[in-house]
Amino acid sequence: MERDFTIDIYQKLLVSFKDKGYALIAFEDYLLKDNLPHQYVILRHDIDKQASQAIAVAKIEKEIKARASYYFRVVPESNQPDIMKQIVDMGFELGYHYEDMSLCHGDIDKAKTHFEHWLAHFREFYPVRTICMHGAPQSKWDSRALWDKYNYKDMGIIGEPYFDVDFNSIFYLTDTGRRWDGYKVSVRDKIPVHQERWTANGWVFHSTKDIINAAISGVLPDKIMMTTHPQRWHNDLLPWTYEYGRQRLVNILKFTKLLINK
Numbered sequence: 442m443e444r445d446f447t448i449d450i451y452q453k454l455l456v457s458f459k460d461k462g463y464a465l466i467a468f469e470d471y472l473l474k475d476n477l478p479h480q481y482v483i484l485r486h487d488i489d490k491q492a493s494q495a496i497a498v499a500k501i502e503k504e505i506k507a508r509a510s511y512y513f514r515v516v517p518e519s520n521q522p523d524i525m526k527q528i529v530d531m532g533f534e535l536g537y538h539y540e541d542m543s544l545c546h547g548d549i550d551k552a553k554t555h556f557e558h559w560l561a562h563f564r565e566f567y568p569v570r571t572i573c574m575h576g577a578p579q580s581k582w583d584s585r586a587l588w589d590k591y592n593y594k595d596m597g598i599i600g601e602p603y604f605d606v607d608f609n610s611i612f613y614l615t616d617t618g619r620r621w622d623g624y625k626v627s628v629r630d631k632i633p634v635h636q637e638r639w640t641a642n643g644w645v646f647h648s649t650k651d652i653i654n655a656a657i658s659g660v661l662p663d664k665i666m667m668t669t670h671p672q673r674w675h676n677d678l679l680p681w682t683y684e685y686g687r688q689r690l691v692n693i694l695k696f697t698k699l700l701i702n703k
């Protein structure tokens with residue numbers, strides 16, 4: 442049986458999109474370009490940890506001339522200057538994967554100062570124009586609450602996927618939970634209103650192979666945003682097995698919590 446969540450299968454997935462005529466674009470391209478093709482996939486990467494895995498994914502994307510957006514956190518396992526420089530040099534978009542409300546324990550004014558400080562840091566590497574929230578499932582703070590009082594557009598930010606993507610026309614895929622139907626157990630990384638419509642259309646996938654097959658048979662929607670966490674994708678057996686086991690355990694814990702909270 443072919444292992445899922447390897448760099449090789451990620452490459453096959455991108456190639457299957459490309460062969461079907463999808464453009465592979467960054468989030469800022471979606472926001473800025475007015476001559477977008479009819480079919481595209483916005484490639485989004487949340488660098489939660491193991492920043493070096495971003496390079497493995499970026500190499501694949503560069504090879505097939507894709508663009509993508511890489512969102513980095515402030516924590517040391519993500520915020521790696523050498524890695525960020527390489528990502529930018531390879532032609533990709535860099536953005537801020539923010540979690541200021543949870544790091545500042547819900548103090549909204551402190552979180553705003555924190556956000557501005559770190560935005561300036563990431564702008565040393567790239568003219569950051571887009572941001573996206575880190576879900577932080579263990580935290581009781583939803584970092585999007587910062588925008589109840591402040592407006593990121595005042596800080597030169599043109600988009601945040603949770604607010605600035607038209608999910609009426611764009612289908613959302615995420616590898617949250619190391620599966621493609623993990624929205625069932627995800628705390629924050631999901632699009633609740635539209636998910637029911639997508640499910641009714643049969644756009645429900647578990648494995649990467651399921652998506653590849655759907656792409657090949659032409660049943661995928663024309664416009665897609667796909668979020669992946671490069672730390673989940675490994676060719677080598679040892680880190681792959683570790684990630685596989687760790688995520689199974691996390692999913693069981695999340696599922697148990699959902700049952701308890703019911």
Ligand SMILES: [Zn+2]
Binds near residue numbers: 576
């Ligand atoms: Zn994240």
